[in-house]
Amino acid sequence: MMNNPFSRGKAMMMYQTSQLTDRRYDAIRRRMRSLATAGLIFGALTGLSACVQVSAPDKPIVINLNINIKQEVVYRLDGDAKDLINKEADIF
Amino acid sequence: MFEHVKKNKALALIGGVILTAAVAVPVMAQRDPAYEAARASGKIGEKPDGYLGYVTSPSPAIKAVVEDINIKRKAAYTRKAQETNSTVEQFAFTSGCNLIMRTVPGEKYQTPSGTWNTRDSSAPVRDSRCP
Numbered sequence: 001m002m003n004n005p006f007s008r009g010k011a012m013m014m015y016q017t018s019q020l021t022d023r024r025y026d027a028i029r030r031r032m033r034s035l036a037t038a039g040l041i042f043g044a045l046t047g048l049s050a051c052v053q054v055s056a057p058d059k060p061i062v063i064n065l066n067i068n069i070k071q072e073v074v075y076r077l078d079g080d081a082k083d084l085i086n087k088e089a090d091i092f
Numbered sequence: 093m094f095e096h097v098k099k100n101k102a103l104a105l106i107g108g109v110i111l112t113a114a115v116a117v118p119v120m121a122q123r124d125p126a127y128e129a130a131r132a133s134g135k136i137g138e139k140p141d142g143y144l145g146y147v148t149s150p151s152p153a154i155k156a157v158v159e160d161i162n163i164k165r166k167a168a169y170t171r172k173a174q175e176t177n178s179t180v181e182q183f184a185f186t187s188g189c190n191l192i193m194r195t196v197p198g199e200k201y202q203t204p205s206g207t208w209n210t211r212d213s214s215a216p217v218r219d220s221r222c223p
Contacts, residue, residue: 069185071221073178077186078223080176084168085190090121091164092191 127161130154137200137208138191140219142169142184147200147208189222 085092130136139145173183192201195211203217
């Protein structure tokens with residue numbers, strides 16, 4: 001209870017106590033540690049949310065329609081395309 | 093009795109010949125003169141996507157011709173895409189590759205960057221995926 005660094009009054013008391021005793025550095029260390037823990041949690045949370053955001057913008061791939069046309073498909077359809085152009089010469 | 097069969101056979105033969113001729117006629121169909129003239133004058137040209145495009149702002153007559161042909165082309169691409177198990181865009185694009193290749197000197201075609209080029213004796217500028 002006495003060591004709770006989040007309680008201001010207690011922290012002050014602790015600080016004052018530590019001023020008089022050897023526990024001074026101990027108290028500072030505890031505070032630093034709790035700060036570091038909070039920082040770590042915050043970092044982990046931001047890191048996690050950043051990961052989620054990275055996977056989200058996958059969709060707009062559709063922007064370039066031509067990406068859907070692969071060269072192998074064009075090669076496969078080439079004969080049929082030539083055939084159509086020859087057969088329906090009035091519209092080509 | 094056999095004469096009857098013979099007569100039917102002859103009738104079937106005549107019918108077959110007429111049918112073949114009817115099917116063969118569209119194969120020999122050629123371009124509409126207005127379409128041919130618009131192509132030759134460079135007012136319209138072939139686009140990489142397999143359709144006709146306007147090089148200059150079109151007259152109502154030319155617009156009508158191009159729209160009519162593009163609708164017919166889309167119908168043909170759609171049919172062939174189903175036959176070949178591909179998408180309309182894929183089949184249209186492949187046709188576009190061929191149609192640009194078949195332009196004759198003096199006719200216009202659109203390059204992948206969007207500019208209109210006049211076809212000369214050299215090879216046309218086409219998409220890198222064209223065969």
